[in-house]
Amino acid sequence: MGDTILLIEDEAPIADTIVYALAQEGFRCDWHRLGREGVAAVRPGSHALAILDVGLPDGSGFERCKEIRAICDLPVIFLTARGDEIDRVVGLEIGADDYVVKPFSPRELVARIKAILRRGRSTSAPAAVETGFVVDETKARISFDGQILDLTRYEFRILKTLLAEPERVFSRAQLMDRAWDEPLASYERSVDAHIKTLRAKLRTVLPDQDPIQTHRGFGYSFDPLKRT
Template identity: 55%
Template sequence: MTASKRILIVEDEPAIADTLIYVLNSSGYRTEHVGLLQTALVRLQSTEFSLVILDVGLPDGNGFDLCRQLRRFSDIPVIFLTAHGDEIDRIVGLEIGADDYITKPFSPREVATRVGVILRRLGAPNPTPAPNSPFDLDSQAGRIRYCGQLLDLTRYEFLLLKLFIEHPERIFSREQLLERIWQDPGDVFDRTVDTHIKTLRAKLRLAAADQDPIRTHRGLGYSLQSR
């Protein structure tokens, strides 16, 4: 059901905003539109939204800056809209916590489809955790405890560890992790996975210094020990 899903559109071009409002409303979502970053920040701090569609270039600032501020208090999914297709811009957007990145001009139906994919992925039911697992996963709250300690995770660290917990002992290649965690894996380097695994391991060691539950399988990928 999409009826309860509220989408915030942050876009200063009325024609583009009207098109997005129409297609998303037609798809069953509720929408709210603002044209300035500061207005968007106020709305995001005071109202519950399911997803944000955020233009990178706005009259009062850069959408990347809003995303950075947003990630300090919320894990809400973010889709960037931009007139620039430069690879570095796409990489920056994804690295700071965006879930997808769409270059103008775009198909409004494609945007609606991507919105649906992201919301279905985040709302999917969780498999039963392995018995006696040291991990306690709370998907709805976006929290994971390890050996009784709450982990301070970034969005992508959370999604990586969540995937591992849901599939203990399964080996995931870098390509599979890119496909499952990053919405547009073609714009992300393999080393991005390695970097996130490294920081994730460091945080796990802070909770249990004598444990290293993430296994590296040379030439294959990574897996999580079931206990």
């Protein structure tokens, strides 16, 4: 059998369908009805990905996602009956990799899982740049002026995209295409929110440097020489 997927879902018929679909594709499934039980099962390296129901009997799936991320950087797909924009934005902004609304196709869900896992396993050698940044894709982290940045999944992808092409102006839509699994299901204001938090994290390292530039009406770029 292949990778183990953590499933936290309180509805047995839905869980049974997912477990069966995963087994058909060679995955193991660690199913838990309650959020606290699922979080308790998480250890670094214990699971390849987590599927979380947003509406759990013992609390919000969003909060359980934060608890899991405090243990390890596990890819997360939210599963919910709710399709409101605010739920989707909240889920994506706390670092979820995807958001699937019930009813859904089990085959599509498995396809999304495979896509996330393939992307996470794509590796390249750590690349040092002259700007003070070091991008290490094998460990999914970026260092700035010798300090490892505490980045969310989407902050990492956005910053990596900007660093790869200094001074190129990326529109919000282009950044969403590079950073999100389902960019059409997200919203451009999410990019602005992630850029804001990225800037704040960079300022904690070098307060006088603001390398991410805003181009009003266009988007964002990385300018290694820009100072505040």
